[in-house]
Amino acid sequence: MEEILKFFMEYKDMIFIxxxxxxLGIEVISHVPAVLHTPLMSGSNAIHGVVIIxxxxxxxxxxxxxxxxxxxxxxILGTLNVVGGFVxxxxxxxxxxxxx
Amino acid sequence: xxxxxxxxxxxxxxxxxxxxxxxxxxxxxxGLKKLSHPAxxxxxxxxxxxxxxxxxxxxxxxxxxxxxxxxNIVWIVVALAIGSFIGWYASKKVKMTAxxxxxxxxxxxxxxxxxxxxxxxxxxxxxxxxxxxxxxxLCGEAIAILLGLMIGSVSFAGSxxxxxxxxxxxxxxxxxxLRIINLTFLVVLLVALVLIMFLQPVEGNNWPIYVFACxxxxxxxTFVMPIGGADMPVVISLLNSFTGVAAAMGGFLYNNQAxxxxxxxxxxxxxxxxxxxxxxxxxxxxxxxIGAFGVSAAGGSEAAxxxxxxxxxxxxxxxxxxxxxxxxxxxYGLAVAQAQHxxxxxxxxxxxxxxxxxxxxxxxxxxxxxxxxxxxxxxxxPYEKLVxxxxxxxxxxxxxxxxxxxxxxxxxxxxxxxPSSPIYGMPIxxxxxxxxxxxxxxxxxxxYAAIPNNLFYHPKNRMLFGDAKVTLQKxxxxxxxx
Numbered sequence: 001m002e003e004i005l006k007f008f009m010e011y012k013d014m015i016f017i018x019x020x021x022x023x024l025g026i027e028v029i030s031h032v033p034a035v036l037h038t039p040l041m042s043g044s045n046a047i048h049g050v051v052i053i054x055x056x057x058x059x060x061x062x063x064x065x066x067x068x069x070x071x072x073x074x075x076i077l078g079t080l081n082v083v084g085g086f087v088x089x090x091x092x093x094x095x096x097x098x099x100x
Numbered sequence: 101x102x103x104x105x106x107x108x109x110x111x112x113x114x115x116x117x118x119x120x121x122x123x124x125x126x127x128x129x130x131g132l133k134k135l136s137h138p139a140x141x142x143x144x145x146x147x148x149x150x151x152x153x154x155x156x157x158x159x160x161x162x163x164x165x166x167x168x169x170x171x172n173i174v175w176i177v178v179a180l181a182i183g184s185f186i187g188w189y190a191s192k193k194v195k196m197t198a199x200x201x202x203x204x205x206x207x208x209x210x211x212x213x214x215x216x217x218x219x220x221x222x223x224x225x226x227x228x229x230x231x232x233x234x235x236x237x238l239c240g241e242a243i244a245i246l247l248g249l250m251i252g253s254v255s256f257a258g259s260x261x262x263x264x265x266x267x268x269x270x271x272x273x274x275x276x277x278l279r280i281i282n283l284t285f286l287v288v289l290l291v292a293l294v295l296i297m298f299l300q301p302v303e304g305n306n307w308p309i310y311v312f313a314c315x316x317x318x319x320x321x322t323f324v325m326p327i328g329g330a331d332m333p334v335v336i337s338l339l340n341s342f343t344g345v346a347a348a349m350g351g352f353l354y355n356n357q358a359x360x361x362x363x364x365x366x367x368x369x370x371x372x373x374x375x376x377x378x379x380x381x382x383x384x385x386x387x388x389x390i391g392a393f394g395v396s397a398a399g400g401s402e403a404a405x406x407x408x409x410x411x412x413x414x415x416x417x418x419x420x421x422x423x424x425x426x427x428x429x430x431x432y433g434l435a436v437a438q439a440q441h442x443x444x445x446x447x448x449x450x451x452x453x454x455x456x457x458x459x460x461x462x463x464x465x466x467x468x469x470x471x472x473x474x475x476x477x478x479x480x481x482p483y484e485k486l487v488x489x490x491x492x493x494x495x496x497x498x499x500x501x502x503x504x505x506x507x508x509x510x511x512x513x514x515x516x517x518x519p520s521s522p523i524y525g526m527p528i529x530x531x532x533x534x535x536x537x538x539x540x541x542x543x544x545x546x547x548y549a550a551i552p553n554n555l556f557y558h559p560k561n562r563m564l565f566g567d568a569k570v571t572l573q574k575x576x577x578x579x580x581x582x
Contacts, residue, residue: 034488
């Protein structure tokens, strides 16, 4: 029990952010029309590409060859997620625009 | 004196970095908010992209770990360039019909990225703990690493399977035993996760997480394998939220607020989106995951000996030309045949003859919710002509002809009439209310969900067999020659 409380105290800020973000995520998209489901999924798909920051951090502090290679791959994969996600979403939304 | 200025410089860089993360988080939130309204959606996407760019650039410039700045910058930039080029090229080249596939792939890449990060962080953490001679690895760091590894791997493997299924390269394995295996598998994974944390840290002893990663990958495969191809959009949305959580685990690990908010935001909004998608199909998420579709799809098979009526091209042309109001009900078959442009041509031609032409869009027409709107918009069909299901159903009674092109399940009356049908309760486009129905279809084969459709045998309905594109071409020519 004490361990759990200690764990909670140690990470309380992050736990706070996590809980608030959960509610925010639900609130922000709860009134989305069905038409936008696909672009929204694709757009949020791009946002979780933020994981690339982690890849950059790992790679930026890698010294041996293996971590360097893995980090290199991780950065490429993360960039694919980010760039691909945003470009595809933009392409979809562009179609909605053009029609006027 | 020198050290003091260095100290100030050091802290101000960190402050700028943290500030950029706050800006990025706010841009993510505003971006998502804007993405959920048609008028602002495109701007919203750009806002999130701007937030992401800022976070990436400021991380490279200002991130410090124990006072050490980011190294290997050249290699990082090379990797960024390679990734950007491939990502940009692939997204520009992909056909609109293959949209779900590409989203699935990009999602998998994010999951793999999260898993790789964990794979690299675990040995470091273990080495650090070994030096402290800690008795076990029970700490927040280990939880974040292991969960990131597990969720990221599942998301990667699952997305790849979803991609292959959508692309029609692999079929479904519908074996009830698989459900039990999956459930057991999940429990085993979670137990393994806890057990790894109880291990005594020994530097270089990394085999447990390699085994763990392989098992998680395998679970990703068996998790998606039994789910029907028609449910892949829901699965992708679910895996999308998984990847979000995996990214957030990275944020937890690095105490990085941008990753944390971005990841959790996607995790929670992705879950809600998944549920909304299920609702649009009148299914529960559990139902989708367990895969009830197709398993009990025997209902309605007595239709086999009924007869269908065909309509000739010239009859169809006359019928359409002398109608007052027509509803086109497009389905994925239209998209597969790349016939959306011809469809628009038919629409223009008929409109010029004074026929009122509209499109009735089922929320899950196509392969993803909203997919059909994107495809028709690509063919320059005006937005006002795309009518949502409920409004279309209200107008159906004073519609002369409903033309169903390449759609099947979304017009299947079994959803309303047959309680034993697996799609019973799903809202459909009520083409039966229209005075005439023409169904364009390649053959009498069942739809994507493999459910028989009694609409085809209805006395009001007439079939126009053939590839949607070819048939539409002939039909347009026929109407022109009238």
